[in-house]
Amino acid sequence: MVKTPETAMLKNSGRRRFVLGSVLMSGAWVTGIANAAVLKRATSAPAFGLQDKDVNAGMRVNVWLRISPDGTVWLAMPRAEMGQGIHTAMSMLVAEELGCTLEAIRLEDPDIEKAFANQTALAETVPFLPSDEGFVANTARSVMRSMARLLEFQLTGGSTTMADAWVSVRIVAAATRMRLEATAAARWNVPAQQVRLVDGMVQGPDGQRLAMQALVPDVMHTPSPKNVRFADPARYRYIGSNPPRVDLKSKVTGSAVFGSDVRLPGQVTAVARFCPTLGGTVRQVSNLAELKARPGVIDVVTLPALGTSGGIAVVAQGYWAAYQASLAADIEWNEGRMVNLNSARVLNNLTESLESGPVHWTYRKQGDSHWAQDNTAENKPSVSQRYAVPYLAHATMEPMNATAWLNNGAMEVWAPTQAPGPARNRCAQVAGMSANDVRIHTTYLGGGFGRRVETDFLAQAVYLARLLPGRPVQLIWPREQDMQQDYYRPAAAARLSAKVSKTGKITHWAHRTASGSVGHQVYVRSGLIGAGPDKGTVEGGYDTPYTANHLRVDHVLKDDGVPLGYWRSVGHSYQGFFIESFIDELAHEAAQDPYLFRMNNLPENGRHAKALKAACEKAGYGKPLPAGRAQGLAVHESFGSVVAQVLEVSVEQGKIKVHKVVCAVDCGLVIHPDGVKQQMESGVAFAMSAALYGQIDIENGRVKQGNFTDYPVLKLAEMPKVEVVVMPSGNAPSGVGEIAVPPLAAALANGVFKLTGQRLRSLPLRLKA
């Protein structure tokens, strides 16, 4: 057990979950450090994307760290860089706790290890209130943590990387520093407490100085400390500072290697064309001979439905030859069971099921939780409204792709993946090989947003590589395939009802959502059973900060078979819109200012109220605005963090325009403030695309949209100014990458209402003429 002043500090801050995690984990961690693990590698083939060079340089101190004679600290980087700046933030954290310079750190792409499992990501899926620190909730979380290790759940998602690193690599880095200090102390024969490792130099009490790397051979004989001492927050050198991001030089010179930039000797390109009807497969290709005779074409392969649909892959020399042949294929499809599915009908059904049920799960109830079903005049809600959102595509800038090579009995895969752990198992299964013979190399990701948690595109590349042994095959999906073979953000509908007292206090609250379950589908895709509660459907709703004595939050499960996936902020992406729109309606009904109404109903002096106050102060809320403009606001907690937004909007020639977004963000301790600012800008742009344009339509089982021409996203000219206020916090770091998305659509709709009197209750927002 590791007890430190730092953990005590965190305990007092009221976020004991992190403390529990660290206590449970660090025992295993510290013992793990004593046995320096050596990474096994399938072959010596180069890893791309990261600065992986000579894996033998220097000495491995533990599974995370290797130190070279020149002082380079090689940090294993099991988390994917998809724009969120995590390579920088994790490097900063390690430099801080290890006591080396940030410049000394280089990243390497490691194999799959239990130690690299994202335990926080799995622990966060338990259907308990985030504030529930009871025995059952905490036991469930710790079981999930163990599961994550067992399953080698190496994954980047759920905005969990920094929260997880805080209780994993941070402890390792600090313990390594202490071992280096103890090693030097033994050499100099001085007490270890008098030795300090600073900027890669170990300094003794009598002016002794020694470069850290000189101690590495001896450090192997130095046991791990029983109590880990973390860096003193008052003397943080990197945490809270703004060094340049470590990945940006390669991204301004074009040298950063994304998945489709992998180039291997003898590599060929495969272009996929899938059955346009979701879930369909190929019956036959009638002009195979003609296709194969085309210049540059090597093979035409029928792909089983390893992802959403089956299809063909044309293997050729280069993309263009393969793509042209894929278009020229005459394919007869087995359209499958989705052929009658229409998204407009799905949305109608969802809305109807808000009345008809059945309720699949009640996620929260208190007081008279049946009040809304009770039709007495006394229990008539002050306001009851319905809201709806459509299916959405991820539309990452880099379409799905992966490169696989069956090379001397090993399957090597290079891919922009958020989930190398699960992907390795999937690839092994498709290849009919042992997971030990599969190596996943993670490149940079041209956007992730949850799409790259899925393993379909890797499985397809492996399927092709198995048919073409010895040849690296790079599978690329054209944009249209990417958009039409997605795992979509679920369409969802909700009905919210509430009663408000004369003083403007919410006394009764009933919130019912109808949607499919991403969690269930992901479990089924993983070969498990999808059943039981999926808090992802109601997250942000069942844990609403608004207090009411009589409260019920439940969910009607309707799986229409449309493939669903995690989409930046998942359930929060619609619950933020539902709840914060509804709150505005309640304020209007109560004839109160939306800000004052929220402050009246949020926990006093809580994180939500403080963030909202800070955002409104920064935005000059309530002060006169230029003519034709109005402010809309919203506040939402997700992934352990709170974001309040104030939007300044106008309507020009029937078009909604956002001029300015002020974000106040409470995400615990901030490692990299400029990274947080970037993610606020990022979430605003992403959420604005969804609020103004995002809509996937399905007709007869086919997705209608196919490219940015019919699935428009926000352009530079539409981007508002974004101002960020970072709230001071004594809490451990919480999520950042997704948190700016949930409140935006509601704040926008609330601003539009103030301006035009039109209450828009479905996305994308469309003004009536």
Place this chain on the structure above:
Amino acid sequence: MKRLNPYKPTQQQAQDIFMQLKVNGRNYEIGSSGDTPLLWVLRDEIGLTGSKYGCGVGACGACTVLINDTPVRSCSYPLSAVASGAVIKTIEGLASESGELHPVQKAWLSAQVPQCGYCQSGMIMAAVALLKNNPKPSQQDIEQGISNICRCGTYPRVVQAIEALAGSGLVSKGENHG
């Protein structure tokens, strides 16, 4: 049920053409079908992977390169349309031979523009073109001149980086890096 193939090209494949391409100051002998978009010649034949495939229809701009200082969406620009002797510049050719970054790249780093980075090669090339043709763009000029798509929302910093160079005289038609 058999469905008509809406994509099937109606014409026979274009003839192969052989030409010399001048890219980033180097000459390459190219033999490709004339309908091959310049993007795939750069990525698959020459091996310059900095320019990206994003949409294939000229909508997103991730493939933007310069031909004679004019920004071109190379995913939709067939090889047969490249004039003989045309000077092609990609993201890889922006920095000097000695590795000194182009002023736009430097501005990009000072403003810490990229996130995932996938659209940034095209975004930077579009900014170079904008500044070459309009050394002091107004905010409105920037909004009209940069239509590239970024899903990460780097737009405010793109504007910030370009504004930092507006009127600096560091990027012009005759600039050394150009």
